[in-house]
Amino acid sequence: xxxxxxxxxxxxxxxxxASCLRLxxxxxxxxxxxxGVIGAMKNTKHSDAVANAMSDVSFYVLGPDIKARGLNDGNxxxxxxxxxxxxxxxxxxxxxxxxxxx
Amino acid sequence: MEEEGIVKKFCYMNRKAPYxxxxxxxxxxxxxxxxxxxxxxxxxxxxxxxxxxxxxxDTDGIGMKNFSKTYSxxxxxxxxxxxxxxxxxxxxxxxxxxxxxxxxEDEDDDWAEKDSLFVVGRDELSKIINEQDVVLSF
Amino acid sequence: MKFGIVINEGPYTHQASDSAxxxxxSALAKGHEIFRIFFYHDGVNNGTSLGVPPQDDRNxxxxxxxxxxxxxxxxxxxxxxxxxxxxxDEDEMKRHGKDSNNLVKGFRISGxxxxxxxxxxxxxxxxxxx
Numbered sequence: 001x002x003x004x005x006x007x008x009x010x011x012x013x014x015x016x017x018a019s020c021l022r023l024x025x026x027x028x029x030x031x032x033x034x035x036g037v038i039g040a041m042k043n044t045k046h047s048d049a050v051a052n053a054m055s056d057v058s059f060y061v062l063g064p065d066i067k068a069r070g071l072n073d074g075n076x077x078x079x080x081x082x083x084x085x086x087x088x089x090x091x092x093x094x095x096x097x098x099x100x101x102x
Numbered sequence: 103m104e105e106e107g108i109v110k111k112f113c114y115m116n117r118k119a120p121y122x123x124x125x126x127x128x129x130x131x132x133x134x135x136x137x138x139x140x141x142x143x144x145x146x147x148x149x150x151x152x153x154x155x156x157x158x159x160d161t162d163g164i165g166m167k168n169f170s171k172t173y174s175x176x177x178x179x180x181x182x183x184x185x186x187x188x189x190x191x192x193x194x195x196x197x198x199x200x201x202x203x204x205x206x207e208d209e210d211d212d213w214a215e216k217d218s219l220f221v222v223g224r225d226e227l228s229k230i231i232n233e234q235d236v237v238l239s240f
Numbered sequence: 241m242k243f244g245i246v247i248n249e250g251p252y253t254h255q256a257s258d259s260a261x262x263x264x265x266s267a268l269a270k271g272h273e274i275f276r277i278f279f280y281h282d283g284v285n286n287g288t289s290l291g292v293p294p295q296d297d298r299n300x301x302x303x304x305x306x307x308x309x310x311x312x313x314x315x316x317x318x319x320x321x322x323x324x325x326x327x328x329d330e331d332e333m334k335r336h337g338k339d340s341n342n343l344v345k346g347f348r349i350s351g352x353x354x355x356x357x358x359x360x361x362x363x364x365x366x367x368x369x370x
Contacts, residue, residue: 003232006366008259019117019149022189022224025232034255064262085266092364093241093272099115099237100367102125102248108360128281131320135352141360236359238246239367240281 001096002027005057008034008100011046016101021049026056031091032080033062040066042075054079062088110235111142116151118240120170121161126154127169129240134172137179144230145176148187152194155186155201155219170202177206182218187227243267244362245277246355248369250285251300252293256368257286261303263366268311276314276358277304279347281369284322287315287347301344308346315347316354 005024011017017039020030030053032040039046040061050059059080066073066082073082083091092098114133120126136143147155159170176184184204191197204219222230231237245264249256264274279286286301293299308315317327326342329349333341343349359365 003234003237008255008368015149016117023148023187023228023231025228028232034259085262086270088263089266089270089272092243092366097234097237098364098366099231099234100239100369102117102239102367102369110360112356112359124281128321132280132352132355136356139353139356139360141356236365238355238359238365239369240248 001094002029004029004031004091004095004098006031006033006098006100007036007039008102010035010038011044011049012038017046018049020101021053021057024057029058029060029091029095031060031062031083031088033065033088035065035069037061037065037069037071040076040080041071042077047077050077051079060087060091109140109142111144111233112136113144113146113231113234113237115231115237115239116145116147116154117149119150119153120159121164121166125240126151127167129238130169130172132238132240133176133181134179137181143181144183144185144234145181146185146187146227146231148190148227150190150194152186152190152196152201155204156196157200157202174202174204176204177218180206182206182216184219185227185230186219186221188221188223191221241363242273242275242361244275244358244365246358246365246367246369247277247279247283247286248281248367250282251291253282254370256283256370257300257304258298260366260368261300261307263368264307264313274311274313275362276316276354278355278358279315279317280321280352280355282321282325283369284317284325284327287317287322287327287343289344290342301347305344305346313346317343317347317349318355319349319351322349
């Protein structure tokens, strides 16, 4: 079983997403939540880095945090799966450990 | 304090510089307690976390306690796997010479003094992190 | 599955406590067990009984307290972090000669060993922070 990495900061504010992508092992999963959902959006300065990382890790984003920020599921980068809190819980059970990129 | 013989791989992930926030100090406090639980402990210092291990910290001018000496005592707590990410050092213009030399005494080798700090590249660090059972981030 | 939860930030300034609350509610609804919720760093402030948020806002300490009572959750506030930040239960108040205490019902104060134990005993440890 691989690891789940959870990132809660915007890539415009912190390096946590970049560090996570640098160190997440191939085959692991990354969940973007809280301000981290900004990293899941299309057409930002950081979108390419996320899209390029998709060959190595699978991406998820927390829908409730997208909605809260007035963003739209339709603007999520193709290939990132939008999930809710039940999906978040399921993700943690499906991976061997959960690393929070604080 | 042993928990019925369960031994898990515990990783303490440090990515923040000391003093600007309390995370480095309170992470160290957890590690010192954790040492009593006979778990398989690794400490990781990446990103600005590498600054926690610098030599010659002097906090006299900021009115805060200098806790950097505690890192050199980690060997006495049998903590001997301290990983520093090579790329994080390089990006910050630091080398191992800027860091404290952390050692432990190997009881299986006539108490010979050995290095407990390892500078590892991102691929190796990535592997180390992926093998952990529990990752605590500060 | 058995979960341990770590909350590293206080209520309101960061979303950490809110996210953890939603996560825990979902996990409980799915039939998972919450072994322990450990409050560390400024997270200890989630245990304050003295907060008076506006009426149209959530009261996070009370929400934790009520969820704990309903589901038998173990809410543990780190003693070292709590002492620094002025979070005291009745015992701590007496021991340190203070004239008041401020821990919401359902929380308890204990040592960092409780965090390590949560890591050992839980199938997954999930940390919410800044």
